[in-house]
Amino acid sequence: MTARITNFQRFLQIIRDGNYPETCIEWWGGKNSHGYGLVTFSIRSGLEGRMYVHRLALELSLGRELRDDLCALHRCDNRICFNPDHLYEGTHSQNCQDSHDRERRPSRKGSRHPLAKLTEADVTEMIRMGSQGMLQREIGAVFGVNQQTVSKILRGDRWTHIDKSSRQSPSPAQPEAR
Ligand SMILES: [Zn+2]
Secondary structure, eight states, X not given: OOEEEOOHHHHHHHHHHOOOOSSOEEEOSOBOTTSOBEEEEEEETTEEEEEEHHHHHHXXXXXXXXXXXXXXXXXXXXXXXXXXXXXXXXXXXXXXXXXXHOBSOTTOTTOOSTGGGOOHHHHHHHXXXXXXXXXXXXXXXXXXXXXXXXXXXXXXXXXXXXXXXXXXXXXXXXXXXX
């Protein structure tokens, strides 16, 4: 029986468990025009980032990002499958669809330095994901930064001004206007 998944949290759970079935695990959430499964997450209000679900699955199972010039390729020819055992790294010459459709940063294409890619809204979202129990390497894979960077952000070593305002709860009463 093929598992069909639409829920991002369930997707993460399967990858974490690591006991992948022999059959395909199919993503029944969003797809692109080529029929590949896409995960969508909010970058900030009104702006969404998207990423191939199979690429994210392979990166998480390998514990590292794929180089930008490499793609996650299917052994099973099932474009909505994200079973890491059915995926492997390949080059553009090997019928590689995914690089041009990969849109982690719709407004900042071409940015290279990991920290330069992150906006304040990203950092707020990362803190939110961390508070919901997502692992640092999972958050890193979504935002295209490594686990160490996520760790520093969640500890507040970077972006301290964001960190403070996101964690303060509840916000102190404002002095009354006169
Ligand atoms: Zn498969």
